[in-house]
Amino acid sequence: MSQTVRTRFAPSPTGYLHLGGLRTALYTYLFAKKHGGTFILRIEDTDQEREVPGAVDLIYQSLRAAGLHYAEGPDVGGDYGPYIQTQRRDLYPKYAMELVQKGGAYPCFCTKEQLDAKRAAAEAKGETYKYDKTCLHIAPEEAQRRIAAGEPYVIRQNVPLTGTASFDDVLYGHVEVDCDTLDDNVLMKADGLPTYNFANVVDDHLMAITHVMRGTEYLSSAPKYNLLYQSFGWTPPTYVHLPVVMKDATRKLSKRYGDPSFEDLLAMGYLRDAIINFIALLGWSPGTEQEFFTLVELEQVFDVSGLNKAPSIFDMNKLTWFNAEYMRKLPFDAYYALAKPWLEQVLDPDKFDLRRLAELLQGRTEVLNRLPSMVDFLAAMPEYDLALYTHQKMKTNPEVALTAIDLVLPVLAAQTDWTEAALHENLMAAIAASGMKNGQVLWPVRISMTGRESTPGGAIEMAYLLGKDETLRRLHAAKARLANA
C-alpha cells in the first residue's frame, strides 16, 4: 500500500453504542493500526430528528472505554475537520452544485404529498417504486428561478436509466447491479443538509479516507455511491463491508429487544478486555489456534482475510466464558478491587473477611453482577429445604446430618483458634476418629451453615468466614430443626 491508510468510524448519534457498532469500530481501528494508518471518528448527524441528546458524548465514552483511540475526531481535532457533519453543512451545497453541473444530479421540487401518492400508486400495482425523474426535465433557468423564489427543493442523484453500476469489495468481491433497479435518491434534503448517500461520499473524499469499513446494510447501495465518485471524477476508497451481528438466526442484535449494549455489559461486570477479545473473534478468525488476544496483539495480527462473510450470532455463553477466564487471570488485587463493591452490596465489610472471600470467589466469578447472590447467605441464613441434606454421593440424609452436626458441634465449641488451618485439623481428626466419610459430615455441616447447595468454598472456609458465634448459632438451629423433623 503506497498511500497512508486512513479509516474512519462514522456512527450516528442515535443512542448507545451497540455491539455490532463496536465490532465495526474495532475492525476499522485494527485495520488502520495493522497498516500503520490513522483511525478517525466522524459523527454523522445529518438526521436531526433522530439525534438523541447526549449520544455523541456516549460515543466518545464508549470508544475510550473500549480502548479504541482515534487520532482525529470532534473532541480531539485533526487536519480534516470539522468531524461532525452538521458543522460541515456549508461544505456540501458547493459539491452538490458541482454534481448538478456535471449531470450527476438535479434539483427536484416534487412535494412530499406528490411523491407519497406516486409511491402508493406503485405499491398498489405491486411495482417497485422509483422516482420518475419528472424534475430532471425542468430547464436549468427555470429551476434557478424557482430556487431563487424560495421554493423548497432537494437535489437528487441522476442515475442512468440503462447500464450497470458496480464496485469492488475486499470481502465480497465484485458487486454489480442494473441501473434500472436504482432510484434517484435524495442527496441534499430540503433542510439544506445532505443525506448519508451524499455526505458519506463527500466526507470520505475530503477526509482522504482510503479504506471504508462499514456494515453490509450499505452493500447494495455502494454501487450507487460509486456512480457519484465517477461523476465527481474522484477515486473511490477501498471498501470492506462487514456482516451484521445477530441475536439469533433471524433477528439482529437490538436494544429494543433487551440485548445489551457495550455499556450495559460493562455495567454488568464484564471486563473490557474480555468483550473486545470475544467481539474480535465474532466473525473473524486469526487462522491459528490462539484464542486469547490483547488489543495490542490484535493490532498486529488482524487481517481482513480472516473475516467471515456470513452474519454471526452473538453467543452470551461464550462471552461469559471469556469473562470468567479473564477474571481468573487478573492479579488478585485487581480482582479484589473490582469485586469488593459488589460484595459490599450485601455484606458488611466490618463483619466479614472480604479479602479471603474474594480469594475463594476469583476462580468462580463469571460476571461480577452474579457475586451478590453467591454470597448473600453469609449475611443472613436463607430458608432452605431439608431435602438438601440428602445427597447420594456424599452418603448423607437428614439422620446422618444430625449425627454429623452432633459430632462437629463440641469440636467447634471448643475451638479457640478460629483459622481455616486449625479448623481443618481438628475437624478432620474428629471425622477420622468417628469412622465417617469426609463428605458425609462436611456436606451436611455446610448445608446447615449456608442453606445452599453450592457455596464459594467448603464447610471449613464457610465456618471461618461466618465466625465462631454465627457458625455455632446456625449449627444449633439446624440441629433443632433436624431433631424435630
Add this chain to the structure above:
RNA sequence: GCCUCCAUGGUCAAGCGGUUAAGACGUCGCCCUCUCAAGGCGAAAUCAGGGGUUCGAUUCCCCUUGGAGGUGCCA
C-alpha cells in the same frame, strides 16, 4: 414483489479439489474433590437439498431452499 449478499455441529469457526472435516463455547459422561467451580480425560454433534464440472467435490458452476440486507428528504 424486486435487487444485492450469504450458507461447515446448538454457537463461534479452520478448511481454500484428494483430510480420520481442526480448535473453542455449550452439552453429556468419568476422574479429582468437604459443595460448586477450576483442572484432567473422554463422548455425542456439522459440510441445507438437487444437478453439473472433474479420475475425485465441503471446496468450482447452476438451480432450489433457507437466512440476511436494501428497496426513506434514516443512517
